[in-house]
């Protein structure tokens with residue numbers, strides 16, 4: 001019970017720390033999903049006869065009237081896969097590693113910024129010294145004065161270049177995770193997977209949790225037939241890429257259609273009955289286009305294709 005109370009308090013704390021408020025619904029990466037083809041946002045839509053099948057649609061095709069449809073990705077399978085990847089990342093040792101990596105990044109970031117400041121300070125010192133040397137020279141000593149003036153000008157140009165470079169460097173976003181978010185994650189600690197699965201945790205809570213550790217999810221289902229490619233940009237700065245074999249309506253879209261047909265041909269040549277072939281394929285881990293186990297009927301259809 002004390003544990004439950006702790007969970008609840010942790011939960012409210014991370015809810016406060018999370019940025020943005022995801023809308024209701026199951027779709028986990030909603031709001032942070034980007035199109036892997038054109039970089040536009042992927043919006044959530046519902047399709048199907050009852051309008052209850054969530055789909056991520058690239059918004060670039062909606063914005064421009066009459067533009068060709070960029071791409072859409074069905075949400076259910078993808079959400080489940082993202083959940084698997086995220087829960088793996090939420091394992092306590094992974095969290096500790098991620099936070100340690102983040103601290104390392106922050107330290108490096110701070111060191112780089114400090115170095116730039118030192119370089120600018122040194123250049124400023126050089127410029128001031130060159131100016132003092134120029135000011136100190138006797139006006140009659142024109143040759144030396146001209147040379148010192150040239151040197152002073154050079155130090156000023158160097159200073160200007162360095163200042164611009166340093167400003168560009170300092171303008172860059174420092175490490176993405178805020179101290180507040182990091183504290184929230186560390187406070188949650190080992191309870192993250194438990195919190196994720198807790199009956200009181202709503203889909204909206206899971207989206208908040210996801211946003212604590214994931215910055216963006218990039219989707220592309222045009223890179224390979226029958227598969228969805230996705231990239232997770234984690235808040236720590238890490239990037240991971242994943243493939244999901246998607247369920248399709250028809251076999252021409254099936255990711256493994258060549259392998260599948262080859263196996264059916266071989267098993268058939270071995271005088272296997274369709275039901276036996278189906279059992280063998282199930283044993284080998286193949287799935288139908290829609291993601292179910294094979295039956296003899298489907299083998300028959302595949303043979304007649």
Ligand SMILES: [Zn+2]
Pocket residue numbers: 035036037038039040058059060070071
């Ligand atoms: Zn697009």
